[in-house]
């Protein structure tokens with residue numbers, strides 16, 4: 001009853017690096033993204049066109065975007081908060097734009113310095129302009145299960161943001177467990193709501209693995225017919241505006257699960273392992289992926 005194919009978006013170069021204190025040299029980032037481009041992954045989020053003061057680790061987004069070797073089989077996206085970011089991303093080169101906001105008022109304010117109601121008109125323009133430019137648009141919604149400041153977020157709050165973003169024209173929505181707190185019953189409650197309104201192909205799940213629940217939540221999502229997930233090499237990552245947010249679920253761990261279930265991804269595990277080792281070495285610390293640690297010990 002499992003799907004034949006699941007599509008992963010590699011968000012390590014964006015979500016993974018944005019929270020690191022170490023600035024990875026631009027040439028090293030490019031080399032690393034080029035390795036990812038040859039792994040068989042179909043989507044890569046290569047950077048963020050946000051204010052460099054807010055996310056210094058990705059201040060070289062333009063340089064990275066201009067100099068990576070584009071594989072025609074890969075869709076390259078970047079995070080854009082507003083029209084200025086979109087303009088920079090379009091000049092640099094993107095196949096897809098990722099807009100973002102939170103289901104929780106306080107997290108939205110801390111992350112992008114606006115209330116939810118102030119954010120909608122900004123994103124509406126960005127989405128429309130990106131669509132006019134012929135780009136795919138994904139809307140990330142953060143804190144769909146829990147907010148580090150406000151606690152539990154109801155499925156209705158998350159669905160209200162989905163409704164607005166779909167109404168503005170996003171092609172898909174990525175639902176973010178920003179602080180990696182959800183358990184499968186929360187995933188079920190949210191997907192019961194979301195999938196009563198939107199089809200599975202339009203929904204992506206974005207789990208952080210702060211408490212080790214991401215694989216259980218992915219399994220639950222698969223049982224709901226979800227076939228698209230965000231992940232990062234080695235489990236790199238976090239969110240600088242969500243206290244205690246650890247990395248994304250590790251691409252290595254998700255591949256172990258999916259391939260073990262007989263689900264195709266088109267991604268070669270050894271290529272992801274090589275890319276994880278490369279960035280681990282540059283960061284000078286071990287990445288949290290368990291599949292990676294096991295592979296290295298054997």
Ligand code: HMG
Nearest residue numbers: 049050051054081084085111112113140142143176178239
């Ligand atoms: P602001 O200070 O309110 O912006 O920041 P502003 O419009 O008032 O402009 C202030 C200055 O910023 C101006 O420059 C603008 O030109 C400049 P000045 O006149 O002072 O010299 N500016 C920019 N510069 C470069 N690129 C831009 C840009 N926009 C304005 N795009 C803003 C608002 C949204 C820009 C800021 O809050 C920001 O950059 N936030 C980024 C936050 C962020 O990146 N968070 C992490 C990503 S979200 C995430 O990780 C969650 C996710 O993974 C899903 C999940 O896990 O849940 C997606």
Ligand code: MG
Nearest residue numbers: 015176178239
């Ligand atoms: Mg994230």
